Amino acid sequence: MCRPMSRPALAYIVGAFEHPTRDAGDKTLAQLQADVALGALADAGLGKDDVDGFFCGPDAPGTGPLSIADYLNLDLRHVDTTNTSGSSYLLHVAHAAQAIAAGKCNVALITLAGRPRTEGRGKGGLVRRDDPNQPDFQWEQPFGMQILNMYGMTAMRHMHLYGTTSEQLAWIKVAASHHAQHNERAYARDVVTVEDVINSPMVADPLHRLDCCVVTDGGGALVVTRPEIARSLKRPLVKVIGTGERPQHQQGGYFEITQSGAAWSGKTAFEQAGVRPADIKYVSLYDSFTITVLLQLEDLGFCAKGEGGRFVMDGNLISGVGRLPFNTDGGGLCNNHPGNRGGMTKIIEAVRQVRGEAHPAVQVANCDLALANGIGGQLGVRHASGTLILERE
């Protein structure tokens, strides 16, 4: 790589922790929050009293960050509750880096915890918010708008415009399952074939059951800090070198649902980092559905628009086999999608890869540059893409 040496270090991810549970019927949300927070701090070699910035989403129970700050007895001077659904945590890392650069905090803790299995909100991924103050409510809910059919329509239109096939989408799940077999904590560890995916029941045309992510309880947390503190710790240095975010919506009724916000968030992050898609050794891509991965590959520039179907075929996303290893923990499709929010686990596996701490069977050799991307909300109607580019120092 040939890049200018003057590019400033934004911040470092020094702690990362994925909750081992996938079914947390025996724990409260606050306990899960504490588990992941203390797990990430222990990973960093820091304690709770080092934390002065706290970032969480609406999955944290209570009043914004206050209830969890109270529960953990944190002494804070900066809080952020940016909510773009599943991509929130990618934006939290970016906002933490900005807050650190602005001198607003030194050690930022970012948490996620959820229990959709225990609370029974997993079935079908139903989007049903009974709040008529939501301006879109009356134009969407009466028609049966659900997460499944929003992604279904996105996939259907991609197939129409570009000739993408169900077999091509299936390759994404196949690659994730090849990785999940090595992850003893993965919710679904069985290696599946293209035939298994396309023979699984159709849930929302053209998406099959195995095109959809798993529903799991659990969570994760990250610790982000300034360069001086990061260098004083004993962990490999994972530098955040580029960030980007982009909300995308229906634009008054003139939109293209096969274009995700990753086209914008990715461009911003790549420009800031001063690297190109071809430089990236590993990607964590949000995989609520197989089509989500396909759009991100195209919109982040790993292949041309419309070429995603051909790009993912023949194991091209499998570590050690293909050109672009993705989601080596098994991703949301097989491993874990805690709280129906996959952004946190995307970042955690990217950190493992850059540290060289992924499972040996899937660790990418010399993984000095990785990208993590999240798509929160729903493709097909309203979502926000968040991109992070991470570099080993």
Added chain:
Amino acid sequence: MNERVFIEPQPSAETEAFWHAAGEGRFLVKRCTACGKAHWYPRSHCPFCASADTVWEEASGEGVIYSYSVMRRAKPPYVMAYVTLAEGPTMMTNIVDCDPDGLSIGDAVTLRFVTTAEGAALPMFAPKAAAGVVDPAEERP
């Protein structure tokens, strides 16, 4: 087959005129008189030029399927869709009175109001071939 249960739309002060007209069988869209552009979903300020000079106008009820997805495991199954209206914008809706396996993106569709349990008229669409001309051969018992 079970009767489909719809979530009621709950009209607001901003949208009451739409649902009132729908109840009378008229399908309205909002158009901005400042920039001339129609938008969806309807709102009081134009999403393009931000003018407050938006007016309701009766739409043609003609459109084409932008995309669709059949909810196979709903009881009964239904066809979620986006339809691009002749007036320009694309709206979220359902395709009804159709063979879900016979639909394609780009198919011409026409308006078909469907009434909820509480009497609200939801603007949905049916394939044009099926909605307009009835094949006499299919009329015979």
